[in-house]
Amino acid sequence: MAGSKTVLIIDDEHDAVDITKTMLSQMQGLDTISANDGETGIAKAREARPDLIVLDVQMPGKGGFQVFNELRADETLKNIPVIMLTGVARKAGISFSAEDMKEFLGREPEAYIEKPVDASEFQKAVSKALGLG
Amino acid sequence: LCWHRMAARGSCLSMSRSLGPQEIEALIKVGKTVSTHLDLNTVLESIITVTTEVMKAEAASLILIDETTGELVFHIAQGEKAGALKTMRMKPGEGIVGWVVDNGKPETVNDVSNDPRFAARVDDTSGFTTKSILCVPLSTTKRKWGAIEVLNRLDGRGFDEHDVTLCETIAGQAAIAIENAWLHEHIVKHEKMAAIGQTVAGMAHCIKNVLNGIHGGAFMVDHCLDKNDVAGLNKGWEIVKRNNVFLKDLVLDMLTYAKEREPELMPCNVNELVESVGKLSAAESERRGVALDCRPADDFGEVMLDGRAIKRCLLNLIGNATDASEGRLDPRVVLETRKVNENTLCISVSDNGCGIAEEDMARLFQVFFSTKGSKGTGLGLAVTHKIVSEHGGRIHVESTIDEGTTFSIYLPTGQKEPRG
Numbered sequence: 001m002a003g004s005k006t007v008l009i010i011d012d013e014h015d016a017v018d019i020t021k022t023m024l025s026q027m028q029g030l031d032t033i034s035a036n037d038g039e040t041g042i043a044k045a046r047e048a049r050p051d052l053i054v055l056d057v058q059m060p061g062k063g064g065f066q067v068f069n070e071l072r073a074d075e076t077l078k079n080i081p082v083i084m085l086t087g088v089a090r091k092a093g094i095s096f097s098a099e100d101m102k103e104f105l106g107r108e109p110e111a112y113i114e115k116p117v118d119a120s121e122f123q124k125a126v127s128k129a130l131g132l133g
Numbered sequence: 134l135c136w137h138r139m140a141a142r143g144s145c146l147s148m149s150r151s152l153g154p155q156e157i158e159a160l161i162k163v164g165k166t167v168s169t170h171l172d173l174n175t176v177l178e179s180i181i182t183v184t185t186e187v188m189k190a191e192a193a194s195l196i197l198i199d200e201t202t203g204e205l206v207f208h209i210a211q212g213e214k215a216g217a218l219k220t221m222r223m224k225p226g227e228g229i230v231g232w233v234v235d236n237g238k239p240e241t242v243n244d245v246s247n248d249p250r251f252a253a254r255v256d257d258t259s260g261f262t263t264k265s266i267l268c269v270p271l272s273t274t275k276r277k278w279g280a281i282e283v284l285n286r287l288d289g290r291g292f293d294e295h296d297v298t299l300c301e302t303i304a305g306q307a308a309i310a311i312e313n314a315w316l317h318e319h320i321v322k323h324e325k326m327a328a329i330g331q332t333v334a335g336m337a338h339c340i341k342n343v344l345n346g347i348h349g350g351a352f353m354v355d356h357c358l359d360k361n362d363v364a365g366l367n368k369g370w371e372i373v374k375r376n377n378v379f380l381k382d383l384v385l386d387m388l389t390y391a392k393e394r395e396p397e398l399m400p401c402n403v404n405e406l407v408e409s410v411g412k413l414s415a416a417e418s419e420r421r422g423v424a425l426d427c428r429p430a431d432d433f434g435e436v437m438l439d440g441r442a443i444k445r446c447l448l449n450l451i452g453n454a455t456d457a458s459e460g461r462l463d464p465r466v467v468l469e470t471r472k473v474n475e476n477t478l479c480i481s482v483s484d485n486g487c488g489i490a491e492e493d494m495a496r497l498f499q500v501f502f503s504t505k506g507s508k509g510t511g512l513g514l515a516v517t518h519k520i521v522s523e524h525g526g527r528i529h530v531e532s533t534i535d536e537g538t539t540f541s542i543y544l545p546t547g548q549k550e551p552r553g
Contacts, residue, residue, distance in 0.1 A: 015372045019349030022356050022365065036460075058342075060505050115345035119352050 005130055008050035009034040010041030010067060011085070012059040020054055020085075023119045027126065038062030042070055045077050052129050055109075057086035068109060081110040081129040085117060150295055159187035160299075163306045173314035174209075180307045181209045181281070187303075188296060190283045192261065194218060195271070195307065196230050197279040205230055205279065212284070217259040228252030229266050233280045239269040239301055243291030267292035269300045271308045278311045280304075335501030339383055339510045346376030379510075382448075386512040389445065389520065390500060396439035396523045398547075403478060404429035406440055407470050410447040414455075423455050423464040430471045433478055437547045442520045443480075449513035450482040450540050456505055457486025457538060473543065481541040488534035497530065517542075 007030055009020050017034045024030050033048055035041035039062055045053060053071065057064035064084060071077045111125035126132075152160070166179045177195055185193040192212025196205045205223040210216075226235055229250050233240050243265040245251040256263050264285045271278040281304045286292060353369025356362075411427035418425040451466060458464035467483045489497065496502045498518040503509030521528050525545050532538040 015346055015375065016349065018368055019345075019353060019372070022349075022353045022369075026356065058338075115341045116348035117345060118348075 004029045004031050005051040006031045006033060006048060007052045007054060007126070008032075008041065008045055008048065009054045010036075010038060010059075010064075011054075011056035012036050013056070016056065016085075019117075020122075023117075023122050024126065026119070027123055027132075030126075038064070038067040038070075041067055042074075042077075045071065045080065046074075049076070050080060052110075052126065053080055053082045054126075055082055055084050057084055083111045083113060083122075083125050083129060084109045085113050085115060152299070156187055156299055159183050160302060163303050167306050167310045173310060176310045177209050177307060178211075180303060180310075181211050184281060184283060184300065184303055185211055188267070188283045188292075188300065189287045190267075191285040191287060193281065193283045195279065195281050196223075196234075197271075197311070198225075198234065198277060205234065208279070212261070214259045214261040218255070221255060221258055223252060223255070228255065230268050230280050230282050233268040233270050234277060237270050237272060237277065239267070239297050241268075241292040241297060242266045265291050267296055267300055269297065269304045271304050271311065273308045273312045275312060278308055281307065332501060335511055336387070339512075340380075343376050343380045343383065346379070347373055350374075350376065383510050383512065385445065386449075386510060386516045389442070389516045390512060394523065396442055396520070398437040398439055400435040401438040401440045401443075402435055403433055403438070403470055403480065406438075406444060407447065407468055407480060410444055410451065411468055414448065414451045418451075418455055418466065421455055421459045423458055423466055425451070425455075426465065426467045428467060428469045430469070433470075433472055433546065436478065436544075438524065438544065439520070442523070443542075443544075446517040446520050446542060447480065447482065449517045450542075453513060453540075454482050454484035454486065454538070456509075457488070458484040459486075461486060476546055477543055478546055479541050479543050481539055483537060483539040485537040488536055489530070489532040489538055490534065494530070494532070498528075 007024055009017050009032060011017050011020065011034070014036070017036070021032050021034070024032050033044060033050065035044045038059055041053075041055070042062075044050075055064050055067055059067075062070075064086065068082060068084065071080065071082060110129040113122055113125060162183050163180055166176050166183075170176045170179070181193050181195055184190075190212075192210070192215060194210040194212075194215065195208050197208040198204075199206050199222070203225040205225070205227065207218040207221050210218040223231060225231065229240055229242055229245070229248065229252075231252075232250050242248045242251065245263050245266055251263070251266075261284070267283040268280050270280050281300060283292070283296075283300060286296075350369045350372030353372065354366055357365035357369055407429055408427055411425060414425055447468070451468065454466040458466060463485070465485050467481075469481045469483070471479050471481075473479050490504075493502075493504055498514050499511075500515040501511035502515075503511035518528055521542050521544070525547075527543050529541040529543065530538065531541075
């Protein structure tokens with residue numbers, strides 16, 4: 001469909017991918033693709049050049065923070081907006097705010113949404129990141 | 134540091150006469166006690182013994198300030214009739230010791246009957262007759278801890294400046310010992326609090342993931358109801374149900390982990406138990422495309438086990454094995470029992486999954502350690518290990534990266550139930 005935008009969902013949980021897809025399906029003109037781990041996620045991003053990446057922080061293997069850093073370090077991918085989803089940053093024993101993330105990563109994702117994800121909050125963040133009305 | 138401080142005190146305070154060999158020996162003994170013993174009460178008992186001897190006194194006691202009430206408590210009391218003082222508490226500021234603590238200065242009173250500060254009720258309680266008192270504060274730069282009190286010189290003469298200096302030197306050592314013990318206790322407490330904080334954070338994370346599933350599943354249900362999308366509705370409802378089960382398991386694991394408990398041993402047919410676990414897991418394994426083989430060995434008869442707890446262990450291990458092998462080529466989980474010898478049986482769960490990284494091996498049974506992202510609670514193996522240990526058994530893990538893992542639970546067969 002002309003003018004449609006592609007969103008890449010990177011999340012190890014199949015359920016979470018389904019939920020995110022459903023939330024995106026309520027918005028107009030969005031195609032979704034998904035990956036169940038960080039490695040595949042980065043490969044799919046290179047291949048499909050999505051307009052937005054929704055990234056889960058807590059994944060086995062390559063975690064969300066690492067994926068985010070690699071996306072930002074890649075010349076061809078660094079301008080793709082990223083929305084990060086997470087529960088609690090367990091290792092630090094605290095939950096991160098977007099400001100903490102900036103300090104932690106050097107770069108800030110377009111949005112940082114804590115679980116449980118609220119659909120309207122998520123959809124607003126998606127609209128904003130994609131520059132939709 | 135201690136000796137420097139002692140030397141400093143010796144040079145600052147004018148001694149009326151130089152220390153005698155007995156006194157020097159006593160000070161050395163105090164210094165040694167403080168540096169070699171770890172138990173505070175041993176140190177303080179020994180310090181008071183030395184003090185009584187070197188001061189040639191009838192009795193001596195060490196009084197500490199109660200942190201919460203500010204009362205003065207006889208922590209160590211030595212000498213005739215000292216026993217009665219163990220439960221004695223004095224009000225803040227009460228008696229000569231109260232004055233010394235408040236003013237932070239030593240005091241000698243060689244005729245207590247003429248001193249209005251003297252708290253006669255202490256003698257009334259103990260039955261001891263106090264004639265003279267030498268009392269020095271126990272304090273460090275950080276805070277006031279209490280005082281050391283020495284009563285009645287054996288030779289009947291009063292306490293003098295020399296005694297004060299000697300006693301202050303000893304009190305300086307005692308105060309350092311008390312402060313070190315207090316600091317140590319506080320560090321331990323702080324570490325415990327940090328551990329509790331981490332546990333709570335781990336739990337919060339787990340619960341948030343479950344909430345996300347329930348919340349998201351409910352959202353899907355709502356959305357699909359509007360659209361009349363039956364397939365989507367089913368999917369959403371399954372997500373809600375799965376998270377419900379996950380939450381139930383999490384709570385069960387948390388309770389099992391938190392409680393000190395004896396296993397509820399009952400006669401159990403291990404093969405039947407293993408088969409029932411296999412049946413319970415079959416649907417989930419199938420959904421995830423993982424073959425589950427159940428291979429019970431020859432009958433071992435009935436064995437005394439906490440069947441429910443062992444079932445929990447096996448479900449945890451099968452869950453892990455399924456996670457590790459899902460999505461791989463010909464994924465397979467094998468649940469096996471075998472007789473090791475007359476007294477030991479083994480239940481093993483093997484998979485041909487991704488294997489466990491060497492650096493994760495050491496932390497495998499650590500609570501809230503998980504490599505499974507949002508799928509793991511970090512409790513399963515900790516709980517499994519606890520249950521097996523409670524049975525007097527052990528767990529053996531063998532794993533090769535990219536080939537698979539085997540968890541073997543060895544359990545004592547213990548007393549077999551008589552047939553009949």
